[in-house]
Amino acid sequence: MAMITLRRQGGRLASLISPSSVNGAALLRGSSLVSEYDSLLISIVLTWFDELELDPKGARFVSTQVVRNRMKSVKNIQKITKAMKMVAASKLRAVQQRTENSRGLWQPFTALLGDNPSTDVKKNVIVTISSDKGLCGGINSTSVKMSKALYKLNSGPEKEAKYVVLGEKAKAQFVRDSKKAIEISITELQKYPLNYTQVSVLADDILKNVEYDALRIVFNKFQSVVQFIPTVATVLSPEVVEREAEAGGKLGDLDSYEIEGGETKGEILQNLAEFQFSCTMFNGVLENACSELGARMSAMDSSSRNAGDMLDRLTLTYNRTRQASITTELIEIISGASALTG
């Protein structure tokens, strides 16, 4: 290969090294003194010469090709982010409606059993809800941070805490430093539009696979398109509810309710706790999905704006360089002409 290059370009090389009339190419070709290594070196030098010659003839200005390519890619990225923003915005409208409707599911439970985030129990299960996809700002990190804080609060010598992780993104963050505490991870939740059946089956799956005294569900509550509040919803196990009710306090009013039918209070409470968990999960998953879309919308909005700014700056640089080269050429022509006439 090297020899071929050498032969092809030999003539030029010879004229470069020895300007005399000696036929350099023939000399080099015939000589056995030129080893394989030398010919390789020569071919490298020759390619270098070749590259020098590849420059456009008479180019005296910096090439604007790089800037043009950069502008093109920034423009494409901007198109993508704009499209993502549109998609998120149109999805958000439907999900927001459903989310606001689903709030009616947990409110009666909170009225009846109250929300008791400070209850101190032995077995804590922290259910962290996050998204499967990224590019949605900091909502996943906030719920992970919140969950870790809850974990610290609820793990000690006599009590333990476990994570149940929903969504790919929170899983990735937990794997880094607290993978020992993960009990179950659930993904691919949003392949089809979220519905109650799906979330209730999921809640059932969680209930069957973990032992708990208190389930603490962490999610981002949707406030507005730009505001999401990391929220904890606590669901207590029936035993703990009964214990707390006996101890009085907020749950003390539970005894004033009359129970119809032949069921015992324990049975009712167990049914209630299960149903409460699935309803709270449904709302949590929806709230988080809604926050995800809102966060994605604002994230994509700001990134399209940034891409626009970047494009403006690049265009300015590009035009300035172009105009500078035009001006220089004009000056050269004019001064050349005036030198001839004057």
Added chain:
Amino acid sequence: MASNAAVPFWRSAGMTYITYSNICANLVRNCLKEPFKSEALAREKVHFSVAKWVDGKPQKPRGGGGVRGL
């Protein structure tokens, strides 16, 4: 017709209230007339994948959903 006396039976069959109410809801959905019936049934798609973790390592994930075959 769900009766109040049924609770111990489905409970001893290893069902939770959630499973029980899902079966009931599915029954109701099946009682709808067309086209509402297929609409309602198509809406309730169950899909997710669950992985149990042992000692910081995920076990083989499996598809979730106990009432999908109903």
